[in-house]
Every structure is written in structure tokens, then in C-alpha cells.
Amino acid sequence: MVKEFEKAGFPIVQMCNLIPVAKTVGSNRIVPTISIPYPLGDPGTPKEEQWKLRMNRTKIALDALATDIKEQTIFKVS
Amino acid sequence: MKKAILYINQFFGQIGGEDKADFAPVIREGKVGPAMEFAKNLQADITYTIICGDNFMGSNTDEAVKTILDGLEGKDFDLFLAGPAFQAGRYGVACGTICKAVKEKFNVPVLTSMNVENPGVEMFKSNMLIMEGANIASHMRKDVAAMVKVANKILSGEQVGPATEEGYFPTGRRKEVWLEDKTTAADRMINMLVAKLNGEPFVTELPIPKPDRVPIAPAIKDLKHAKIALVTTGGIVPVDNPDKIQSASATRWGRYDISHTMRLESGVYKTIHAGFDPAAANDDPNVITPVDALQELLKEGYYGSLHPYFYSTVGTGTTQAEAARMANEIVPYLKEDNVDGIIMVST
Amino acid sequence: MKLEIGNFYVKDITFGKELKFDNGVLTINKEEALAFIKEDERITEADLYIAKPGDKIRMCPVKEAVEPRVRLDGRGLFPGYEGELVRAGEGTLHAMKNCSVLVVGRHWGGFQDGVIDMSGEGQKYTYFGGLNNIVLVADTNEEFEKREQQKKNDALRHAAHRLAEFVGKCVKDLKPEDTESYELEPAIKRDPKTEKLPSVVFVMQPQTQMEDMGYNTLAYGWDMNHMLPTYMNPNEVLDGAIVSGSFMPVAAKWSTYDYQNCPAIKALYREHGKTINFLGIIMSNLNVALDQKERSAIYVAQIANSLGADGAVVAEEGYGNPDADYVGCIVALEDAGVKTVGLSDECTGRDGMSQPLVTLDEKCDALVSCGDVSDLLVLPAMETVLGELEALGRDGMAGGWAGDEILGPSVREDGSIIMENNSMFCGDQVLGWSTKTMKAF
Incomplete structure (x- = not known):
């Protein structure tokens, strides 16, 4: 799907855990998430921590959309 | 004739x-x-x-x-x-x-x-x-x-x-075939293994195709005024799954209004994705579709505006052709609303 | 570590007065067997059937398959799961060949459950279509998961293992027709001739991706989601140390029967001392998060290097995101200098045009492919259905659907079905039986 959106001219950032999959399917902007069933908030951690993580990764994703890149890029998450 | x-x-x-x-x-x-x-x-x-x-x-x-x-x-x-x-x-x-x-x-x-x-x-x-x-x-x-x-x-x-x-060129289609000589996978494995170990020729049953790339879309110039859309393949839907999206090998997608939704509540939204343990996402759908974070960042002025719908389907087992079709069905809605960039969350 | 398996070839199964095996005929006292099964109070309803190759029988939803066996030392067949937790892989057991115990849900199915046909076009799609099967059809009081797509099937899976043990007892004191012997000398104490041969490990990746307990493959009763890759003796796998889980689109599943009879292990044993030096098994797992996948791959490659493996075979139970574990593990082994062959199935979609594994890497240059989970099958009605055919469309089974604009429902009014291979019980036979492969068209 990512490729089709990008072909249509939209910058798109894929947030996902399986970076090798995203790389194989040809995503250009990739932001890692923490797992498959809960990409943006580990239920084993307090709600507050989940919220912080989600805000952080979503910001990185938005920043990724506004970042010029020359090649497939995995954006760093702290 | x-x-x-x-x-x-x-x-x-x-x-x-x-x-x-x-x-x-x-x-x-x-x-x-x-x-x-x-x-x-x-x-x-x-x-x-x-x-x-x-x-x-x-x-x-x-x-x-x-x-x-x-x-x-x-x-x-x-x-x-x-x-x-x-x-x-x-x-x-x-x-x-x-x-x-x-x-x-x-x-x-x-x-x-x-x-x-x-x-x-x-x-x-x-x-x-x-x-x-x-x-x-x-x-x-x-x-x-x-x-x-x-x-x-x-x-x-x-x-x-x-x-x-x-004797024709492969069309890109791969299908299963019953081997006439009934050589089992175990025997094929041994033959391939021994050949590979001894530096002898062997033929893989799954040749790795060359990757297919699309040109990188230019970045959003001004995030402060950009309109962002949210898409997921994690199967987050309203609990009654109104579009009857399949939990695997999906051919359907849905879009759900979040213009007045500050966060996706448990019990109102859930995941129908069959490829992972759904407990966490059912308990808090925002862990897959971060509507709460996007609304907060919108309030903070981190970006310009949020496209009023999020789009959802299921990624597991879904063919690339179906995925491409669904994406191309979604594109006009995004173009019509002048969306500047997309966040896709995959599971 | 020596394991001897005495084989008894089952030619026919009947119900009768007493449990016995005589001249290839297995006789079961149905009431006695059912009473034994119902000792588990979770079983609310149970009946027993016989399904032989050629019978016009369809089973759905099938949950587990186990070979009937008995240990001559009297210990349980599945240490840590049913019976005392002791080491497996040594001693003598008697096994009933061409025969399996199947357990079928009376009503409810799910993602992890499958279909078996005993005749017609569908018969060849599962290994069990060619066996003489003792079929337990039962329901349980596990209300919490009745409508869940992912089921633990705990009571029914235990019932299958218990029934296999119950039936197997009848050959304890009999003389087997033939005996297989499996003995792997310690890895560093092999004869010089064997040591000159290229050494090989078999890496198994059983399905362990459920974070909630009760669904995953077990090693001595231990949920393998909570395990890092470890070294095992192949005899342990053949002798009941590994019990199949309940979480996987079922075509890619490895049943307990598959572990007990694992053709890949037997093939590696056969070549041991002839073309290879078989070092043993690195028992790995399948994970959800990328760091977990990578950690397991690191462990596997490290153990392979530490054992001095020249080559490896990696087998994956599953498709979709577990492909990342599979490809990642092969790449880690290749990067560590271990020449590796892969064993898996593919998912190319109904049109056959999709990428066969979700991740690909050119280092995977020697792959054996056992089938396509998305292959579409249309199968005629059967005279007898054991279980509830509606489950295929109703309960979110991996290859079935309630309705489809073009294809209609999976279960048709006349009893014929249309489904993806995805729902064939252990259909892709990745542990080595598969006579299917994938080709480019």
C-alpha cells in the first residue's frame, strides 16, 4: 500500500516494527515501533509511559514527512 | 475448428x-x-x-x-x-x-x-x-x-x-505444484544441503526477486500548515466492523470519522486483525492508530490539520494486488481533501 | 542417547469389546475410551469415530493430531505436558504407524483449526488423509473462547494426547514388526570418518508468537515464547519433548504427530555418517518484536558457530511476519559462515502475484518451498462431516470465509466447500512430507 500512496505523490511514513519487511516492500520513510500487537504503547508499562512513547514516535513520524531524504531511511528513535 | x-x-x-x-x-x-x-x-x-x-x-x-x-x-x-x-x-x-x-x-x-x-x-x-x-x-x-x-x-x-x-518468461505468478516424482521436502532439503556444502550446483525453489522501488515523494515543506492522514493495516475498526473487513486476506477497507474523536476508546474500537494477539489493541486502540497523540499534537500546533477520517484494513495474507487496489481506492479521498502527507501504521 | 521405536502397522481400526491390537487390526472399546476422555471435566460432549483413507468423510475443525504410542518404561509420552517431567529421547517406545488420533471440535473452530478430507481431491492436501485415524469429536466448557478466533483448545488438545497414550497401551507387551533406532553420539566424540564430513545443525522455529500463555508450542511443557534458542538432541523431539501449540494459520502448522515423526530429522539421521555429520538441533522460536527476532537469530548463529557447524537447515512454522524470523535467521547463519538451507511454505496470494515471503534477502539462496497457503481449493461435498462444517466460514478459520462477493460463502448449501489451502490441517507439511513445491508461471 505504501508504494501506491507514494506513487500517487504523497510523502508517506511507515510506522512499523518489522523494519526488514518495510525495507523489502519499498517503504522510503520508516519509523520503528516497539512491537507488532502494540506498535505505540507497551501494555506492560504505565499508561503515562505509553502516552509519552506514542507522542514521541508520532512526532518523529511527522518530522519524517517533513524531512528530505535521498534514499530509504530508517528514522532514529531515542 | x-x-x-x-x-x-x-x-x-x-x-x-x-x-x-x-x-x-x-x-x-x-x-x-x-x-x-x-x-x-x-x-x-x-x-x-x-x-x-x-x-x-x-x-x-x-x-x-x-x-x-x-x-x-x-x-x-x-x-x-x-x-x-x-x-x-x-x-x-x-x-x-x-x-x-x-x-x-x-x-x-x-x-x-x-x-x-x-x-x-x-x-x-x-x-x-x-x-x-x-x-x-x-x-x-x-x-x-x-x-x-x-x-x-x-x-x-x-x-x-x-x-x-x-519455455515462457515467468509472469511473476507463483503457484504450488505437485511433484510427479513425489520427492519429499525432506529429501529435496538433503539434496540441496549436500550440494551446497560440497560446492556443487543446486537450484533453489524460491529465487529471490530483485526489489521494486518507487521514487521518494518530496518532503512536506511546512509541517505547521500540513494536512496529515492516518492509515493502518492493523485492522482497527468500530466494534461492529461495519465494513466487514476480513481478519486475514482482506479485500475490504473502511474509513472512520475522527474529526471529533480525541482518542479511540476501548469498547468503541477494536482490532479484527488475526495475525497477532489482539489484547493490547482492544484494550487501547490508540496503540495502533495514535488518534490521541495526533489530536494532542494538532492542539499544540505541531502540524496544520488532521484529515477527518482514518483508513483501516488488514495486512496479513492480503495480496499485493488487493493492497494496491485498496490504496488506489483511498487515494482520491486524500487528494480531494488536499492531504499533504500520510502516516501508515503497520502491525 | 539412544531411542528405539518399535513399529506396529495399523491396517484397520474397529470398535469392539476390548482395546487390543491383533494382526494389524486395532480394536477400541468406545465406551471405555470415552469414559477415560470424560475424566477431564471440561469435556462436555464427546464421541469417537474411525476415518480411513477412501472414506467419504470430511473433518472440521480439526485441532490436533497425535501418534498413539507407549513408553516401555511406563513414563508419560509427553513429559511436562501429560505426565511427569523427565528427560525424553532415550529408551524404548512402541508406536502405532499409519495411525493417528485426531481431535475435532464438535462445534467451534478458529484460526488455528483445519480441514481433513479422507477421499477425493482434498485427501492429498493433508498427511492425515492417508492415515487410519481415531477421531475424537468433542466440545468443552471453555466458554471464554467459544467465540474467539484464537483458541487455546486446551481441553481438546490434552484429550488428543491422553487418548493417544490410552490407545497406545495395547501394544506395550507385543512384539513390534520392525524397530527404528536413533542414536546421536556426543557432538565432540564422533568417529574420524564422520568427523571428516561437513557438520550440520537443524534449526527449528516452532510457532511461539502469542504473548498470552496457553497457545504456543511447548518444550517439556514450557511455553517456548519464554525461551531463547537452545541445543537439543533430535531424539527429544521424536520422543514427545515438543508438543504442538494452537496459534497459526493451520496449513503452516506442525502438529504433535509431525514432531513425533519429523521427516527432516529422520532424513538428517539417514545421511549422518554418510554425507553429513549431524550435530543435532538448535531449537529456536518465532517472535513478535524485531529485537526478539534478532536476539533469537544471534543465539542460533552463535550456537551453530560454537558447535562448529558447517551447514544448517532452518525450518519455519508459519508465514507472514514469522518470515522475518526465518529470513533473519538464515541471513545470520550465512553471515556467520554457515551454509544454510531453508524449509518453509509461501503466501503468494490468490492471484499468485504477491511477494512469496514478507521479507527477502539474496543470501537465502537455497530454499525448499512446500506449498502456497493461499492456493484456492474447491472440494465436493462428503457423505459424512465430523465436527461442524459451518465453522469453516463462521469462526474465522484461516482459509474460510462467511461470504465473498465473487466466490460466495466457503461452505455451500450442497456441502461442497471453497477455501484457501490455508485451512488444510497441517497442509504444507514443512517438516518434510510435502511433495508440493512452488513454481513460476
Whole structure:
């Protein structure tokens, strides 16, 4: 799907855990998430921590959309 | 007897050489040139031969295709053949172009033949069967025989076998096959292992294809005024799954209004994705679709605006063709609302 | 570590007065067997059937398959799961060949459950279509998961293992027709001739991706989601140390029967001392998060290097995101200098045009492919259905659907079905039986 959106001219950032999959399917902007069933908030951690993580990764994703890149890029998450 | 129609260029159509390459298409009744060779063993009568100059097809493609399709209207045929085109680039592309058009318009099987070096192979191999042919026309007899062998299978309704066995270029389609000699996977594994360990040749059953890339879309210039859309393949839907999106091998997608939704509440939204443990996402759907974070960041002015809907489907087992179709069905909604960038969350 | 398996070839199964095996005929006292099964109070309803090759029988939803066996030392067949937790892989057991105990849900199915046909076009799609099967059809009081797509099937899976043990007892004191012997000398104490051969490890990646307990493959009763890759003796796998889980689109599943009879292990044993030096098994797992996948791959490659493996075979139970574990593990081994062959199935979609594994890497240059989970099958109605055919469309089974705009429902009014291979019970036979492969068209 990512490729089709990008072909249509939209910058798109894929947030996902399986970076090798995203790389194989040809995503250009990739932001890692923490797992498959809960990409943006580990239920084993307090709600507050989940919220912080989600805000952080979503910001990185938005920043990724506004970042010029020359090649497939995995954006760093702290 | 079944009927077939053959497409050839000006040279094989006995019109002339390079000087006649601008020859406009004609549909001749009966067999011309290579059609005689086909007729020897083809289990169909070649009722018409189409002749078109390679340059005419190359530079007036739309007109050439239209003339031919119009001419075929009302003619009864079970198979459409083109070539063989050998290594002749323009001829190969012409064969591919007309086969594709005929297949789409009349839903009739098509078959052509080209050399591996012919640019028509890369352009059209995913659209039709292209027999792997020789580089020069002196191999006409062999290439036609190969086409006839497959053509007769198509005509009789017999399954056309795998690419390497039948001699055509793989179309990109992979399907399972029962091995006639019933060699088990365990024995195939041992054979491959021992060969690999001893540096002997072996053939993998899953050749790794070269990656396919799309050009990188330019970045959003001004995030503060950008409109962002949220898409997920994690199967987050309203609890009653109103669009009946399948939990695997999805062919459906849905879009759900979040313009007044500050966060996705548990019990209101859930995931229907069958490929992972759904507990966490059902307990807090925002862990897959971060509507809460996007609304907060919107309030903070981190970005301009949020597209009023999020889009959802299920990624597991979904074919690339279906995924591409769904994406292309979503695109117009995003264009209409002047979306500047997309966040896709995958599970 | 020596394991001897005495084989008893089952030619027929009947119900009768007493449990016995005589001249190839297995006789079961149905009431007695059912009473034994119902000792587990979770079983609310149970009946027993016989399904033999050629019978016009369809089973759905099938949950587990186990070979009936008995240990001559009297210990349980599945240490840590049913019976005392002791080491497996040594001693003597008796096994009933060409025979399996199947357990089928009376009503409810799910993603992890499958279909078996005993005749017709569908028969060849599962290994069990060619076996003489003792079929337990039962329901349980596990209300919490009745409508869940992912089921633990705990009571029914235990019932299958218990019934296999119950039936197997009848050959304890009999003389087997033939005996297989499996002995792997310690890895560093092999004869010089064997040591000159290229050494090979078998890396198994059983399905362990459920974070909630009760669904995953078990090693000595231990949920393998909570395990890092470890070294195992192949005899342990053949002798019941590994029990199949309940979380996987079922065509890619490895049942307990598959572990007990693992053809890949037997093939490696057969070549041991002839073409290879079989070092043993690195038992890995399948994970959800990328760091977990990578950690397992690191462990596997490290153990392979530490053992001095020249080569490896990696087998994956599953498709989709586990492909990342599979490809990642092969790449880690290749990067560590271990020449590796892969064993898996593919998912190319109904049109056959999709990428066969979700991740690909050119270092995977020697792959054996056992089938396509998305292959579409249309199968005629059967005279008898054991279980509830509606489950295929109703309960979110991996290859079935309730309705489809083009294909209609999976379960048709006349009893014929249309489904993806995805729902064939252990259909792709990745542990080595598969006579299917994938080809480019």
C-alpha cells in the first residue's frame, strides 16, 4: 500500500516494527515501533509511559514527512 | 475448428523492410508469411493475418491499436498470436502492445515470442505469456513450434505448465505444484544441503526477486500548515466492523470519522486483525492508530490539520494486488481533501 | 542417547469389546475410551469415530493430531505436558504407524483449526488423509473462547494426547514388526570418518508468537515464547519433548504427530555418517518484536558457530511476519559462515502475484518451498462431516470465509466447500512430507 500512496505523490511514513519487511516492500520513510500487537504503547508499562512513547514516535513520524531524504531511511528513535 | 488471428510486422508480412516500417495496419484474410509455419501443427485455423509497420505501431500507437481493435470487432477467434519477434526491439514492443490491448478488449488468450534481450520482455511479461525465443529469424521454425505447443494447450483448455517447463518468461505468478516424482521436502532439503556444502550446483525453489522501488515523494515543506492522514493495516475498526473487513486476506477497507474523536476508546474500537494477539489493541486502540497523540499534537500546533477520517484494513495474507487496489481506492479521498502527507501504521 | 521405536502397522481400526491390537487390526472399546476422555471435566460432549483413507468423510475443525504410542518404561509420552517431567529421547517406545488420533471440535473452530478430507481431491492436501485415524469429536466448557478466533483448545488438545497414550497401551507387551533406532553420539566424540564430513545443525522455529500463555508450542511443557534458542538432541523431539501449540494459520502448522515423526530429522539421521555429520538441533522460536527476532537469530548463529557447524537447515512454522524470523535467521547463519538451507511454505496470494515471503534477502539462496497457503481449493461435498462444517466460514478459520462477493460463502448449501489451502490441517507439511513445491508461471 505504501508504494501506491507514494506513487500517487504523497510523502508517506511507515510506522512499523518489522523494519526488514518495510525495507523489502519499498517503504522510503520508516519509523520503528516497539512491537507488532502494540506498535505505540507497551501494555506492560504505565499508561503515562505509553502516552509519552506514542507522542514521541508520532512526532518523529511527522518530522519524517517533513524531512528530505535521498534514499530509504530508517528514522532514529531515542 | 477453433480460430486464431496472427499479428506480424511489415517485414514478415512481405510488405518490405525498414523503408516500409511506416506501413499502417491492415487485416488480411487468410495466412501470410509465418502463418504458414503456424498452420502446420496449430489446432486452429488462422483466419486473418494482421500486418503493421513497426514504426507505425511505435509512433502512432493509439491509432494503430484502435485500427486493429476496430477491425477485429465482430470477428470470431479463440486465440491471438503475435510474432515471433526475436531480438527486434520495436517488433517485440509492438507484439506486446497489441497482445495486451486484444486481451483486455476481447478477453481472448494471447501468445507471443521474443528473445530475452528484447525490451518487450521486461515491458510485457507480467501481462501475457511470452515464449523465450531465439535472437535471429533463422530460428523461425523452432520458435513457431514452441509457440504452437503452448498455443495448442491453451486451445484445448489444458493447463499451461510452469515457465521453465513450457519455455515462457515467468509472469511473476507463483503457484504450488505437485511433484510427479513425489520427492519429499525432506529429501529435496538433503539434496540441496549436500550440494551446497560440497560446492556443487543446486537450484533453489524460491529465487529471490530483485526489489521494486518507487521514487521518494518530496518532503512536506511546512509541517505547521500540513494536512496529515492516518492509515493502518492493523485492522482497527468500530466494534461492529461495519465494513466487514476480513481478519486475514482482506479485500475490504473502511474509513472512520475522527474529526471529533480525541482518542479511540476501548469498547468503541477494536482490532479484527488475526495475525497477532489482539489484547493490547482492544484494550487501547490508540496503540495502533495514535488518534490521541495526533489530536494532542494538532492542539499544540505541531502540524496544520488532521484529515477527518482514518483508513483501516488488514495486512496479513492480503495480496499485493488487493493492497494496491485498496490504496488506489483511498487515494482520491486524500487528494480531494488536499492531504499533504500520510502516516501508515503497520502491525 | 539412544531411542528405539518399535513399529506396529495399523491396517484397520474397529470398535469392539476390548482395546487390543491383533494382526494389524486395532480394536477400541468406545465406551471405555470415552469414559477415560470424560475424566477431564471440561469435556462436555464427546464421541469417537474411525476415518480411513477412501472414506467419504470430511473433518472440521480439526485441532490436533497425535501418534498413539507407549513408553516401555511406563513414563508419560509427553513429559511436562501429560505426565511427569523427565528427560525424553532415550529408551524404548512402541508406536502405532499409519495411525493417528485426531481431535475435532464438535462445534467451534478458529484460526488455528483445519480441514481433513479422507477421499477425493482434498485427501492429498493433508498427511492425515492417508492415515487410519481415531477421531475424537468433542466440545468443552471453555466458554471464554467459544467465540474467539484464537483458541487455546486446551481441553481438546490434552484429550488428543491422553487418548493417544490410552490407545497406545495395547501394544506395550507385543512384539513390534520392525524397530527404528536413533542414536546421536556426543557432538565432540564422533568417529574420524564422520568427523571428516561437513557438520550440520537443524534449526527449528516452532510457532511461539502469542504473548498470552496457553497457545504456543511447548518444550517439556514450557511455553517456548519464554525461551531463547537452545541445543537439543533430535531424539527429544521424536520422543514427545515438543508438543504442538494452537496459534497459526493451520496449513503452516506442525502438529504433535509431525514432531513425533519429523521427516527432516529422520532424513538428517539417514545421511549422518554418510554425507553429513549431524550435530543435532538448535531449537529456536518465532517472535513478535524485531529485537526478539534478532536476539533469537544471534543465539542460533552463535550456537551453530560454537558447535562448529558447517551447514544448517532452518525450518519455519508459519508465514507472514514469522518470515522475518526465518529470513533473519538464515541471513545470520550465512553471515556467520554457515551454509544454510531453508524449509518453509509461501503466501503468494490468490492471484499468485504477491511477494512469496514478507521479507527477502539474496543470501537465502537455497530454499525448499512446500506449498502456497493461499492456493484456492474447491472440494465436493462428503457423505459424512465430523465436527461442524459451518465453522469453516463462521469462526474465522484461516482459509474460510462467511461470504465473498465473487466466490460466495466457503461452505455451500450442497456441502461442497471453497477455501484457501490455508485451512488444510497441517497442509504444507514443512517438516518434510510435502511433495508440493512452488513454481513460476
